[in-house]
Amino acid sequence: MAVSSTPARSPRRARGEGQWALGHREPLNANERTKKDDDPLNVRARIENIYAHGGFASIDPADLRGRFRWWGLYTQRKAGIDGGRTAVLEPHELDDEYFMLRVRVDGGQLNLEQLRVIAQISTEFARDSADITDRQNIQLHWIRVEDVPEIWRRLEAVGLQTTEACGDCPRVVLGSPVAGVSADEVVDPTPALDEIVARFVGNKEFSNLPRKFKSSISWLADMPYEVNDISFLGVEHPDYGPGFDLWVGGGLSTNPMLAQRVGVWVPLAEVPEVWAGVVSIFRDYGYRRLRHRARLKFLVADWGVEKFREILEKEYLGRSLLDGPAPVLPEQPIDHIGVHRQRDGRYYVGAAPVVGRVSGSQLAALADVVEAHGSGRVSLTPYQKLLVLDVPQERTEALVTALRGIGLEARPSTWRRSTMACTGIEFCKLAIVETKARGQELVARLEERLGDIDADITININGCPNACARTQTADIGLKGQLVVGPDGRQVEGFQVHLGGGLGMAQGQTAGFGRKLRGLKTTAEELPAYVERLARNYLSGRTGSD
Numbered sequence: 001m002a003v004s005s006t007p008a009r010s011p012r013r014a015r016g017e018g019q020w021a022l023g024h025r026e027p028l029n030a031n032e033r034t035k036k037d038d039d040p041l042n043v044r045a046r047i048e049n050i051y052a053h054g055g056f057a058s059i060d061p062a063d064l065r066g067r068f069r070w071w072g073l074y075t076q077r078k079a080g081i082d083g084g085r086t087a088v089l090e091p092h093e094l095d096d097e098y099f100m101l102r103v104r105v106d107g108g109q110l111n112l113e114q115l116r117v118i119a120q121i122s123t124e125f126a127r128d129s130a131d132i133t134d135r136q137n138i139q140l141h142w143i144r145v146e147d148v149p150e151i152w153r154r155l156e157a158v159g160l161q162t163t164e165a166c167g168d169c170p171r172v173v174l175g176s177p178v179a180g181v182s183a184d185e186v187v188d189p190t191p192a193l194d195e196i197v198a199r200f201v202g203n204k205e206f207s208n209l210p211r212k213f214k215s216s217i218s219w220l221a222d223m224p225y226e227v228n229d230i231s232f233l234g235v236e237h238p239d240y241g242p243g244f245d246l247w248v249g250g251g252l253s254t255n256p257m258l259a260q261r262v263g264v265w266v267p268l269a270e271v272p273e274v275w276a277g278v279v280s281i282f283r284d285y286g287y288r289r290l291r292h293r294a295r296l297k298f299l300v301a302d303w304g305v306e307k308f309r310e311i312l313e314k315e316y317l318g319r320s321l322l323d324g325p326a327p328v329l330p331e332q333p334i335d336h337i338g339v340h341r342q343r344d345g346r347y348y349v350g351a352a353p354v355v356g357r358v359s360g361s362q363l364a365a366l367a368d369v370v371e372a373h374g375s376g377r378v379s380l381t382p383y384q385k386l387l388v389l390d391v392p393q394e395r396t397e398a399l400v401t402a403l404r405g406i407g408l409e410a411r412p413s414t415w416r417r418s419t420m421a422c423t424g425i426e427f428c429k430l431a432i433v434e435t436k437a438r439g440q441e442l443v444a445r446l447e448e449r450l451g452d453i454d455a456d457i458t459i460n461i462n463g464c465p466n467a468c469a470r471t472q473t474a475d476i477g478l479k480g481q482l483v484v485g486p487d488g489r490q491v492e493g494f495q496v497h498l499g500g501g502l503g504m505a506q507g508q509t510a511g512f513g514r515k516l517r518g519l520k521t522t523a524e525e526l527p528a529y530v531e532r533l534a535r536n537y538l539s540g541r542t543g544s545d
């Protein structure tokens with residue numbers, strides 16, 4: 001994978017974007033300096049040997065706010081600091097002495113032993129907190145550094161890890177929650193996904209990337225594949241049969257870009273090698289000077305996919321890739337909610353918590369319910385929902401009832417089914433507004449006022465412009481910010497993006513929601529605002545039928 005040639009310099013590159021492949025090895029900012037000073041993966045030994053014994057006060061600041069992330073640890077936001085002060089306080093003023101701990105669940109599937117271990121860690125060490133994230137992780141809160149080694153021991157004993165769950169490295173690899181069981185899946189990509197995790201996660205070859213690197217590998221288009229740095233999506237080649245279509249350069253946040261098709265067909269066995277080639281391009285050519293330009297999407301946008309493919313083939317793979325056809329894409333996101341037949345004749349049942357919030361006690365109860373209904377595993381979706389897999393047909397209705405009994409609804413209203421929320425001000429130091437409780441309140445209000453409706457209206461609630469819950473890809477995307485309240489003072493509110501959606505590749509309903517300058521609401525007014533939008537949409541639709 002050696003870099004063998006140097007591309008022509010554009011005027012911007014002549015100033016230096018910090019690209020290693022162009023000889024810019026000296027760190028150009030504090031984050032790059034931290035990574036160069038010591039590989040972030042090395043912080044684990046200090047956590048186990050020093051910080052877990054010395055407590056929060058013993059933690060070196062460069063580890064605390066930098067390298068800890070490589071082990072899934074972020075300091076939590078101190079309670080009681082309002083969103084207006086997020087941007088003006090120093091990082092240490094926002095830090096609580098507790099951590100968020102992200103457990104990566106590559107591919108999204110958990111057996112009952114794993115589910116019970118997470119549940120027990122939550123109740124014992126995390127004040128019963130647990131959120132299912134929109135990247136198939138489970139996030140715990142209120143973690144003390146003293147407890148981290150014991151938590152790792154328990155997780156790793158059942159094959160789970162927090163390694164590189166955050167940080168400038170390969171994050172959790174999204175996979176279809178029905179991989180291996182779906183009646184519509186032609187090739188199960190799990191072997192490729194497992195190989196990538198086993199070979200490259202926690203590997204120092206990729207532990208210093210310019211920024212985070214998000215992946216998905218799925219036969220079905222049941223992933224937000226357009227917004228990842230790299231996605232492999234199932235496709236049938238007319239001559240070579242089933243394989244995977246490669247997409248690169250997607251990402252949201254403040255400069256949202258959709259991933260682009262590279263136009264190549266990759267057989268399952270070659271997916272890990274191609275994945276490693278793309279990550280290597282990012283490591284070597286990715287921009288490191290400015291954090292906000294350090295995602296792969298900026299390089300892809302500057303190069304174009306033709307050049308990207310050429311560099312991948314010539315400098316990293318040493319061979320040409322086969323041209324490939326475009327995959328057939330669904331018109332709507334596939335969320336797997338409800339009762340569905342598997343290809344082996346058993347069933348899976350998809351159920352919705354509200355905005356991904358669960359608890360350790362609920363997960364423990366879930367494990368018991370799942371076991372009592374003849375299943376041995378669950379999976380998490382990138383829409384903050386969960387599935388129970390391998391259910392005998394005659395047990396499905398009893399399972400739906402039992403899930404409802406523990407607060408998980410397999411026949412949810414549109415509102416509950418299609419609303420997501422990021423972490424928000426409760427725990428996130430970057431947040432400007434509260435999100436989870438607002439999301440729960442919003443769903444309850446819409447269910448009460450509008451009941452269920454026969455339309456799919458997606459609502460993504462985000463606590464700041466970083467768009468962790470994909471602001472730009474929902475019918476109603478909400479970006480947290482301060483707005484002017486009724487008495488002229490600044491209060492929590494949202495900018496509204498309307499009409500976003502994924503699945504754009506064949507000219508379908510895709511694209512980002514439009515951000516309209518005047519479209520803002522205070523957080524207090526949010527339920528009434530969304531209700532008005534929904535009523536207008538529904539009456540307009542009735543009128544045009």
Ligand code: SF4
Nearest residue numbers: 422428431463464468
């Ligand atoms: Fe935090 Fe902002 Fe991401 Fe929400 S969108 S989790 S507030 S960084």
